[in-house]
Amino acid sequence: MRRVAVVGGGPGGLYAARLLRLADPHAEVTVHEQGLPETTFGFGVALGARTQRNLEDADRDSLRDILAASHPHDMSMRVGDDVARVPGGRLVAIARTELLAVLTRHAEKAGVDLRYGERVDARDLDADVVVVADGVNSATRTALAPELGERVEVGRGLYLWAGTGFALDEAVFAPARTPHGTFVAHAYPYAPDRSTFLVEVDQDTWRRAGFDATTVATAPEDSDEEALGYLTDAFAGHLGGHRLIGNRTRWLRFRTVTCDRWSHGRLVLLGDAAHTAHYSVGSGTKLAMEDAIALCAALTAEDDRDRAFARYQAERKPAVTRMQQIARRSQWWWDSFPARTHLPVDQLTVAYMTRAGNVSLERFAASSPEVTRRGLAQYADVAPQEVDLAAPVPWTVARPHRDLPGRLVDRTSFAEGALVEVDAVPDDPWGPAADALVRRVSRDGRTAWVTGAVDRAGLLTRLDVAERLRLRGQRVVTEGPPELLPDLAAGLAAGRTDLIALGGNP
Ligand SMILES: Cc1cc2nc3c(=O)[nH]c(=O)nc-3n(C[C@H](O)[C@H](O)[C@H](O)COP(=O)(O)OP(=O)(O)OC[C@H]3O[C@@H](n4cnc5c(N)ncnc54)[C@H](O)[C@@H]3O)c2cc1C
Structure with missing residues (x-):
């Protein structure tokens, strides 16, 4: 060679x-x-x-x-005036x-x-x-x-990679609500006078804002100036009077x-x-x-x-x-982010950190105790000092829910006929098959019992579908094997499921 x-x-x-x-x-x-x-x-x-x-x-x-x-840089989640900070x-x-x-x-x-x-x-x-x-x-x-x-594989949403002529104090994740829908920024400083400012959006909002037309009208070597102007206004609260800068910037699908x-x-x-x-x-x-x-x-x-x-x-x-x-x-998780902005900001940050199954509650509690403490307190609706950060998994699981003494249930916790079974969750929890499943189950209205294979990927996908049902107001139990209790607990803390059960199909 x-x-x-x-x-x-x-x-x-x-x-x-x-x-x-x-x-x-x-x-x-x-x-x-x-x-x-x-x-x-x-x-x-x-x-x-x-x-x-x-x-x-x-x-x-x-x-x-x-x-x-x-x-x-450190990192911050910002929703309206609420901020949660995580050390970088x-x-x-x-x-x-x-x-x-x-x-x-x-x-x-x-x-x-x-x-x-x-x-x-x-x-x-x-x-x-x-x-x-x-x-x-x-x-x-x-x-x-x-x-x-x-x-x-082409992504469902669109993103645009822009910059700013000043350094943000820290990395910022923030939604901006507009008459057309919600845009979300991922931004971070990378030089004393520069930040990356990436914005993403779902396809319907993108169309309503007229960006299908501006994208077509932008030559490959140019930037979509209309989009940059619109987003400068939408994110004005984060830009301190600066404009978004383009550099062959246009809407793309990942x-x-x-x-x-x-x-x-x-x-x-x-x-x-x-x-x-x-x-x-x-x-x-x-x-x-x-x-x-x-x-x-x-x-x-x-x-x-x-x-x-x-x-x-x-x-x-x-x-x-x-x-x-x-x-x-x-x-x-980011494609569906606007659906979660009702969560208190610290709980939203717990959801962000645990979104992909890569960071456990324990690990996040060790690296960012204050945000985890507040996020778990918001989940359980208790004062932050009541949270047991030394044992976040058992503490999360043991919180009462309505008339139930804890979040870990079995079928005998429910009256005969009170559950609707969901046992064939599609691999893509946000794809058309999952859309149909979510519509069907949420019409039923009973507490959904979401079960399936005992492998970790299967459980994480179930938690996505459980969250979709929950976002439609349905009460959800997610079932998983005992060894994945930490994932089930993270699902509870992140607001993806109301209740959990141990089991599943081998
Ligand atoms: C919106 C966005 C945000 C990102 N943020 C991050 C981030 O925060 N952190 C991170 O780590 N990564 C990030 N990335 C990814 C990162 O930019 C790329 O993954 C990375 O640059 C890949 O490196 P590469 O060397 O494989 O390819 P590239 O950096 O793409 O380099 C390929 C090079 O090949 C040259 N080339 C292509 N064809 C030919 C040819 N036929 N003959 C000669 N030259 C050729 C091109 O001109 C180019 O210079 C981001 C990407 C996007 C799109």
Whole structure:
């Protein structure tokens, strides 16, 4: 593997190129990037504590420079005048342009040959290994779709990636109600004078606001100025007199990319070219750079190219798939966010943190005790000092509900005929089959007993459907296996289910 060609000078391609040269200073490594260095676009990207540890292990020097150009931030959920704050820990954000500048410098220092302004076809490149890091719109992946087993799933909602010319004090999640419907901001500072300001919206609201027309009328190299003006007004309370700034900003639908195989012959994919995960888990850059680490390790460990590619995929794919599953649940939660803004803000923050099954009540209680305490107090309608933060799961489960002494019930807790059984929950809890189920069951009006398979994915999906029923005013019991009691308790605290039961179909 003497000659390596890299297609794409994004974070994944540049980092892979540097690591490959560091691992083998005799290798010829060339990066082909279609853009020019100063024409890259985008706002900030976030890097969490675990990613930073991985980058430190792989290459301490570049991480030092990345951190020097980064901006730490805490997080806040804001609904109207109510705010819940969560410490960000080691979470930082960096301008995409800065990140690329640091990675370019380090790639050059390692002896990588960087060629800008060259759009190339990966299949034409003369090299032993071609690293395909050409991003979410990868022409290579499209050309080899059947060989790679490509699937692309298009999101139901729309998002727009904008920025501001000032640094927010902290990351902000906030809805804005307009006559057309609710828009939701995910915003965070990434430089002393800049913030990313991403806005998302459901399709019906987007249409009512006339954005189907403005999207069509916006040329690819322009920004949707009408949308930016509208959203500047809608989010004025968060912008302190500043305007939203565009940078080829337009409404898009998120595309989740998966591939069964990440390599074909000499070609090996990494980053967004191989897979994407919804922006609400802030992991696209992380995954691309961690792919680069794993690919370099595999190419170093194996003499044979095919074995190296197989090792890389075997090593990385489980972690990427897990992140995509978390991202999918997070995407569903944000798509339906406006339906939850009636929740008190601390309870809403507990719901946010536990939305994808990645953070347990215990973990959140340990990292953010005050928000968890207030959120659980709001759930149980008691004073915050009554919450037992040392044992949030049993405490949550033991809270009374109407005439019942606790939230854990069995069928004998109900009179004969008082329950309607829901036992065939579709895999997509917000898709058309689930819509029909929710309509049918909520017409029935009796307490819904939502049961199904005992696996964790099945339970998390049931909690989504339970929440939908609850949002229509129905009382819901969600059934799950005893070992998943922490998930059931998080479902209670997040307002997804009124009651829980132990059991399910093996
Ligand atoms: C709205 C939004 C918010 C996001 N927020 C975050 C966040 O908070 N944190 C985070 O970690 N990630 C975030 N991301 C994701 C992140 O931007 C990407 O996941 C990340 O940049 C992927 O890196 P990559 O190297 O795989 O691809 P890219 O960064 O897309 O780079 C691909 C490069 O390949 C070049 N290229 C393409 N085709 C060719 C060709 N044929 N020849 C030569 N060059 C070519 C392109 O010009 C580009 O420079 C967000 C993404 C979106 C859409």
